[in-house]
Amino acid sequence: MEVFSAEISQSVALTIExxxxxxxxxxxxxxxLAWWLARSKTLLSDAVTTMIALPLVLPPTALGFCVLVLLGPNGxxxxxxxxxxxxxxxxxFAGIVIGSVLSALPLVVQPIRSAFIAIGERPLETTGAFRVYVFTTISAPLARLEFxxxxxxxxxxxxxxxxxxMMIGGNxxxxxxxxxxxxxxxVQASRWREASVIAGGMVMFAFAAVFTLAFIDRYCARRGA
Structure with missing residues (x-):
């Protein structure tokens, strides 16, 4: 199999999708969800925050197994x-979407929640408006770069x-x-050249993603955001 075969191209398209x-x-x-967690001070919100954070400490295979049971015929x-x-x-495909969402959820919710906490309650106290109005007109625009x-x-x-x-969808x-x-x-087939090409491409993509985050932080610092 060539490195850039039709099967690989199909997998790239599937991964991007x-x-x-x-x-x-x-x-x-x-x-x-982040907005609610930033404003709520109940035990329920603490429990939800804990559940969201579980994928950060659970092995991916353990998380995948739990989701596999829930998605199975008896779940x-x-x-x-x-x-x-x-x-x-x-x-x-729907199953691996669900698993991917649960796996990445804490990486999305926690920074946005922190941004909403940093904004504080002042917009609500200042305007005296409904929370939905404050969210859509003040808090969300202020936190847009975190989005x-x-x-x-x-x-x-x-x-x-x-x-x-792998656990939810197989191969x-x-x-x-x-x-x-x-x-x-x-790697298992000792095809080091092909593995190196794909791994190298993923490393370059990861570098570009991290560089983008650093650029956004620098932009925020310049704007005083």
Whole structure:
């Protein structure tokens, strides 16, 4: 197999699609969740914060196994899949999207939550307006660069994910086999050249992502944000 074969190209497209869909879902879910966690001071919010942070300390394979059970025929995922005639969400693109979202959620929610905490309650006290109005007109615009940084981190994390996706989706070409799986496959087959090319490309992508974050921080410092 050549390094840039049709199968590899298909895996690159799948990986980018997975990262794109995951990032959109992360922002849709993560921004309002971070806003609520930044404002709430209840035990429930503490419990939710703890649950969100679990992927940071759980081994990816353990997280993947837990999600696999939930998505299987006997879990909620099986019930959901039955509505369109399937038995499970495991080993599907939808399944690896769910796993990727859960894996990257703390990387998106925590920095946005910190940004909302830094803004404080002053906008709400000053305007006396409803919280939704304050969020959409004041807090969200002030935290917009954190949204961008969170999107970059979520996208980049998903590009490099492997353990969670492997447990939930396996390595089905064209359906769940992401690019990082080929690094492991090539190393196991002692195909060092191919593994080096793919790993090198992922290193360059990671460098570009981290450099983008540093550029955003420098921009914020110049603007006094």
């Amino acid at each position: 997975l990262a794109s869909v995951t990032t959109v879902i992360l922002l849709v879910i993560g921004v309002p 909620p995922g099986g019930v959901l899949a039955s509505f369109w005639g399937e038995r499970t969400l495991a080993f599907t 961008v940084k969170a999107a970059v981190v979520g996208f980049s994390h998903t590009i490099g994910t492997f353990g969670v996706v 089905i070409p064209g359906r769940t086999k992401v690019l990082s799986a080929y690094v492991v496959e090539y």
